[in-house]
Amino acid sequence: MNEKTVAFIRLAIPLYAMINALLLSLGYSPIPFAPEKVDAFITGLIGVISVLWAWWKNNNITPEAQGMQKALDDKKAYNKLKDI
Structure with missing residues (x-):
């Protein structure tokens, strides 16, 4: 993270x-979410975000994509050395 x-x-x-404490002190009922529901929502949200991140992230699976990524990494490394 x-x-x-x-x-x-x-x-x-x-x-x-x-917010829950403030609502209770003012005489209102607290936010109507049970801790289990909040936990389930957060877990689900993390799951959805991780799936979207994995989908969005560039994953080089094919040999062609892996070769092109290596060429790009080599070019970046060369440019760093050249700038020094």
Whole structure:
């Protein structure tokens, strides 16, 4: 996970708890989600995001694609050496 995702999760969880506490202190019922439903939603969301990421990411499966990726990596390495 990248730092933005971790930061968002670290913000979302306490924010959810604070909103529930505020609602309770004002006499309203808390957010009507059971912790199990929140867990299931987060797990499902992570699953959907990971599937979309895997679909989007460039996966070089065929020999031709692997060869072209190697050529690209070699060219990038050459350009780095040339710039030094």
